Amino acid sequence: MYRYDEFDASFVNQRTEQFKDQVRRRLAGELSEDEFKPLRLMNGLYLQLHAYMLRVAIPYGTLNGRQMRKLAHIARTYDQNYGHFTTRQNIQFNWPKLEDTPKILEELAEVEMHAIQTSGNCIRNVTADHFAGAAADEIADPRPYAEILRQWSSLHPEFSFLPRKFKIAITGAPNDRAAVQVHDIGLQLARNEEGEIGFVVFVGGGLGRTPMIGRKVRDFLPEEDLLAYSEAILRVYNRYGRRDNKYKARIKILVHETGLDELKADIEAEFEKIRFGVLRLPDEEVRRIEAYFAPPPLEVGNPTSAAVEARKATDAAFAQFVAHNLNPHRVPGYTSVTLSMKPIGGIPGDASDKQMDVIADLAEKYGHDEIRISHEQNVILPHVKLDDLPALFDHLVAAEIAEGNAGLITDIIACPGMDYCALATARSIPVAQRISERFGAAERQAEIGELKIKISGCINACGHHHVGHIGILGLEKKGEEFYQVTLGGSANENASIGEIVGRGFSSEEVVDAIEKLVDTYLGLRTGKEETFLEAYRRVGEDPFKEALYGAA
Amino acid sequence: MKVITANRLLNGDVVWLAENGSWVERIALAKVYDGKEAVAAALAEGLEAEKNQKVVGVYEMDVTVEDGVIVPVRLREKIRATGPTTHPELGKQAQAVSA
Numbered sequence: 001m002y003r004y005d006e007f008d009a010s011f012v013n014q015r016t017e018q019f020k021d022q023v024r025r026r027l028a029g030e031l032s033e034d035e036f037k038p039l040r041l042m043n044g045l046y047l048q049l050h051a052y053m054l055r056v057a058i059p060y061g062t063l064n065g066r067q068m069r070k071l072a073h074i075a076r077t078y079d080q081n082y083g084h085f086t087t088r089q090n091i092q093f094n095w096p097k098l099e100d101t102p103k104i105l106e107e108l109a110e111v112e113m114h115a116i117q118t119s120g121n122c123i124r125n126v127t128a129d130h131f132a133g134a135a136a137d138e139i140a141d142p143r144p145y146a147e148i149l150r151q152w153s154s155l156h157p158e159f160s161f162l163p164r165k166f167k168i169a170i171t172g173a174p175n176d177r178a179a180v181q182v183h184d185i186g187l188q189l190a191r192n193e194e195g196e197i198g199f200v201v202f203v204g205g206g207l208g209r210t211p212m213i214g215r216k217v218r219d220f221l222p223e224e225d226l227l228a229y230s231e232a233i234l235r236v237y238n239r240y241g242r243r244d245n246k247y248k249a250r251i252k253i254l255v256h257e258t259g260l261d262e263l264k265a266d267i268e269a270e271f272e273k274i275r276f277g278v279l280r281l282p283d284e285e286v287r288r289i290e291a292y293f294a295p296p297p298l299e300v301g302n303p304t305s306a307a308v309e310a311r312k313a314t315d316a317a318f319a320q321f322v323a324h325n326l327n328p329h330r331v332p333g334y335t336s337v338t339l340s341m342k343p344i345g346g347i348p349g350d351a352s353d354k355q356m357d358v359i360a361d362l363a364e365k366y367g368h369d370e371i372r373i374s375h376e377q378n379v380i381l382p383h384v385k386l387d388d389l390p391a392l393f394d395h396l397v398a399a400e401i402a403e404g405n406a407g408l409i410t411d412i413i414a415c416p417g418m419d420y421c422a423l424a425t426a427r428s429i430p431v432a433q434r435i436s437e438r439f440g441a442a443e444r445q446a447e448i449g450e451l452k453i454k455i456s457g458c459i460n461a462c463g464h465h466h467v468g469h470i471g472i473l474g475l476e477k478k479g480e481e482f483y484q485v486t487l488g489g490s491a492n493e494n495a496s497i498g499e500i501v502g503r504g505f506s507s508e509e510v511v512d513a514i515e516k517l518v519d520t521y522l523g524l525r526t527g528k529e530e531t532f533l534e535a536y537r538r539v540g541e542d543p544f545k546e547a548l549y550g551a552a
Numbered sequence: 553m554k555v556i557t558a559n560r561l562l563n564g565d566v567v568w569l570a571e572n573g574s575w576v577e578r579i580a581l582a583k584v585y586d587g588k589e590a591v592a593a594a595l596a597e598g599l600e601a602e603k604n605q606k607v608v609g610v611y612e613m614d615v616t617v618e619d620g621v622i623v624p625v626r627l628r629e630k631i632r633a634t635g636p637t638t639h640p641e642l643g644k645q646a647q648a649v650s651a
Contacts, residue, residue, distance in 0.1 A: 027562070029605045047609060049632050050643050051564035080642055095642070097563040347638055418628055419636035427631075429638045479626060 001062055001370065002147050002292040004112045011154075012109045015116060019043045020102035027099070042122070044115030045101055048420050054093045054101060055118040056108060060128035060146040060170075061089030061373040063113075065360035068371055070111045072356035078104050083356065085341060085349040087413055087464055088167070089127050089373045090118055094420055116154065121162045123153035123234070129171045129178045130374035133295055134336045134382035136328035139189045140197055142172035144290040145226060148281065152227050159234050163241035164249035166234070167206075170199075179375060179491035181205045181214040182467055184251045185233060188493075190220055198222045203233060203263075204255030207461035211497045212252040215260050217267060223286060225271070228279040232271035236263065296368035296383055301333020305386035311393075318393055320404030320442050326389075335386055337367075339379040339396060340403040340411065344440035345433050348414045349377030351401075358399040366392045376413055378406065409451040409518070410436040413464055417457030417474060418481075424457035426474025426481040426507075431455055434511045439518070448518060451532045454489075467491035469533045470517060471498045472510065483510040487517070487544055488536045501541055502549050513548055520547040554591045555582040555615050555622065556598045557632070558607035566632050566644070567607060569598050575607055577644065579622050579633045584615060 004012070019039070026036045040046075044055040056071070063071075071091055075083045078100045079093045086092055096104060108114055117124055126146040133141040149168060153159065159166070170187040171178040180186030186202035199221045205214025221229050237251045240258065255263055312319040327336040339359065341349050351359070359379055363371045366388045367381035374380055379401070384392060396402035405411045412435060415421065417428030432455055439445055454468030458475075465471030471486035482504050489498030505513045518532075520543055525535045536544070556569035567575040568582035576582060585591045591612055598610035614625040624630045635643015 027605060033561075033602065033608050047559055047564060049628070050566055050635060051559075080639075095564075099562055418631055419638050424628075427637065433638070476627075481627065 001064060002059075002143075002289070008112070009109075012112070012114050012116070015043075015114065016102065016105045016109050019105060023098060023102050038120065041119040042117065043101075043105065044118035045096075045098075046119065046422075048094070048422050049418075050420065051095045052098055052101070053420070054096045054104060054115060055086070056091050056093070056113060056115050057118050057125045058089050058091060058113075058373050059150055060126055060132065060143045061130050061375070062128075062132075062143060063371050063373070064369045065364040065371065067111045067113055068356050068360040068363065070107060070113070072353040072360065074104055074107060075353040075356065081353045082350050083353075084347075084416065085351065085373050085377045085379070087375050087377065087415070087462060088125060089130070089375055090125060091373070092416075094416075119165075121164050121166075122160050123149075123156065123162075123166045123168065126150055126153070127167070127169045127178055127183075127375060129173060129176075130372040130376075130378075130380050131177060131327050131336050131382060132172055132372070133293060134327075134329050134334075135173050136330045137175050138173045138330065139191055140172050141290070141293050141295075142170040142178075142187070142189055143293050144286065145187070145189075145199075145223075146170050147289055147292070148226065148286070149230065152230070152279075159238060162234070162238055163243045164246060166237070166251070168230075174493060176491075176493040176495075177374075179464070179467065179495070181493075181495040182207055182211075182464075182491055183214065184237075185230065186214045187226075192220050196222065199226065201229065203267075204252040205495075206250050206252040207464060207466050208250070209247060209459045209461075210250075210252065210256075211461065211466040212256065213495050213497065214252075215255055217260075217264050224281045224283070225275055226281055228275045228277065229267075229271050231274060231279055232267050235270050236266045240266070296370070298331045298334055298368075298383060300331055301386065303332040305333075305389070307387050308389050311390045316442065317397075317402070317404060318390070320446060321393060321396075321402060322389065322404070323446070324404050324408060325406040329383070333386055335384055335389070336380055336382045337384045337389070337392065338374070338406040339381065339401045340405055341378050341401065342405055342411050342436065343400055343403055344405075344410060345437045347429050348412050348432050351379070355399050355401055358395065359401075362392060362395055376411065378411070404442070405445055407450050407452070408445045409439045409448050409453060410445055411452070412436060413452075413454040413468070415456050415458075415463035417455075417463075421457060423460060424474070425459075425476040426457050426483065428455045428457040428463055428472075428474055431472060431474070431483065431507070431510060435514055438511050438515060447528075448522065449528060449531055451518070452490075453514070464491065465489070466497045467495065468498060469531075469536070470514060472514075475504065477504070481507045483507065485510075485513060485517075485548075487541055488533065490533055499541060502545055516547045517544055520544050553615050553617060554585050554594075554612045555579065556585070556594045556610060557582075557613050557629070558598060558602065558610040561605050561608045569594060569601075573597060573601070575601065577647075579615075579624065582615075582622055584617060584622060585612075
């Protein structure tokens with residue numbers, strides 16, 4: 001994986017020193033909160049309901065054992081023995097003290113990590129497919145491009161005060177696991193007829209209070225133009241994006257209000273001015289970065305494993321895990337394993353310091369020292385030998401991260417909600433926990449099949465509810481928590497925004513309502529192979545509406 | 553009825569304004585203000601403390617007093633006064649009840 005060079009190391013160290021001084025000046029009264037707030041946010045430090053919160057970047061969701069162990073150490077030393085993996089492949093610590101944060105950033109810098117641009121109106125951490133570099137369906141590893149984008153966007157002077165935050169996601173496979181169409185820029189790797197690598201480019205996707213699917217602006221952007229074209233998009237946005245109203249400041253609103261054709265013309269015009277300038281990507285530089293992401297040496301093996309088959313025959317939990325938590329690897333004999341951060345009745349995305357240590361150990365022992373965080377708040381070991389699965393599974397069971405529920409109804413995305421977040425209007429996590437308990441039986445989950453439930457505790461949609469097959473949005477109504485349900489959303493290559501099914505539900509009612517939706521689906525599906533989303537797209541909302549509210 | 557609340561600058565702890573301009577970590581010890589003028593004066597006192605680097609994010613919040621116990625009106629403030637409902641072992645709900 002990518003290793004810092006001298007420039008990167010001194011850059012991050014300088015930034016840590018700078019923040020240390022800013023904290024000192026704040027505590028000494030030389031900086032007011034109004035002056036300090038934008039500075040702390042640019043270093044990932046928020047103030048939430050109970051305490052400060054530090055969001056640490058995990059670039060494109062990739063880290064190694066040493067880095068994971070450092071996160072465990074920070075949880076143990078400066079926090080309350082846990083961290084929370086987020087929908088942007090980052091990790092949040094919920095209880096750090098302001099006075100400790102410079103020390104935490106120093107410790108992170110020791111393992112080539114930081115919290116730069118995890119907040120603020122700048123280009124945020126670039127996210128990528130969590131199976132990058134391993135998936136059988138991949139055209140190429142998207143992470144070298146994500147790293148190039150990271151280097152270009154880090155402290156980019158022109159883009160440090162954008163109208164609003166800016167999120168880029170990239171996938172290397174036709175099956176989009178990085179939700180690229182709901183990002184400000186979405187990139188999908190593609191090959192042209194000559195076999196050259198390039199990108200399908202989407203602009204203006206996003207969730208929040210005005211959810212929109214990104215619009216395609218390029219069918220094929222050549223590799224060498226990646227930075228110049230991105231810069232052109234950002235320039236047009238920086239110049240024309242609205243600054244009068246923060247709720248209308250994202251690029252999706254600009255796309256919507258300007259119209260795709262005019263905006264595209266603006267982007268292309270800007271691009272023509274700069275495409276042959278300094279941002280043109282030299283081939284040798286792309287190959288140099290790519291070398292950092294060279295796959296580990298993997299021996300081609302048997303596509304099936306006798307050890308796995310034998311264990312499956314005698315261990316139902318293992319069989320369930322193998323059925324749901326493995327993703328096909330491009331090298332026969334290997335697989336990518338999802339470690340479920342969604343124990344039944346547990347908190348989606350939370351990991352204890354001990355679990356993080358175990359994950360680090362297991363990555364080193366069984367996974368060529370590679371770890372990924374998914375935007376679905378799980379942890380992935382991308383390169384595991386099939387024959388090692390039984391032994392790995394035993395360790396996962398001991399660490400309570402062995403639930404065989406990846407992609408199933410209990411694999412719920414939930415934002416922190418009102419249990420932590422200052423913006424929230426309702427709690428998310430307890431609803432996720434109750435749904436997980438209701439549907440937690442292994443046979444029941446497996447019978448229901450693929451079903452993505454996503455829960456947000458406010459309209460800002462950190463829990464991606466708009467693109468949940470079932471989405472739940474927590475609001476406040478007359479002082480009570482109140483949950484609106486949407487159906488039919490999806491964040492993959494056939495992305496769609498869910499539609500509100502009808503009036504919302506109280507906290508007491510909402511789990512029963514979800515159960516009615518699930519039962520309705522089970523009753524009308526053509527067979528087990530028709531997923532909830534497919535069934536919904538076939539029959540529409542009427543049967544679901546009727547189940548919830550009775551005949552019209 | 554209102555109380556004045558904020559977070560402590562240094563460690564982020566939730567605090568409420570009490571007698572003598574002190575900031576307390578339990579809502580039970582907060583001073584309750586009634587009437588526009590009293591609330592405005594208390595808020596001004598709070599904002600002064602923000603200028604002096606004691607606290608950050610000062611605002612007023614609604615409470616009721618039931619049998620002498622101060623109860624926040626909004627769920628958000630109830631959670632701030634106790635801790636995450638998902639982690640009963642963390643936050644104020646987990647601290648000693650003697651204060």
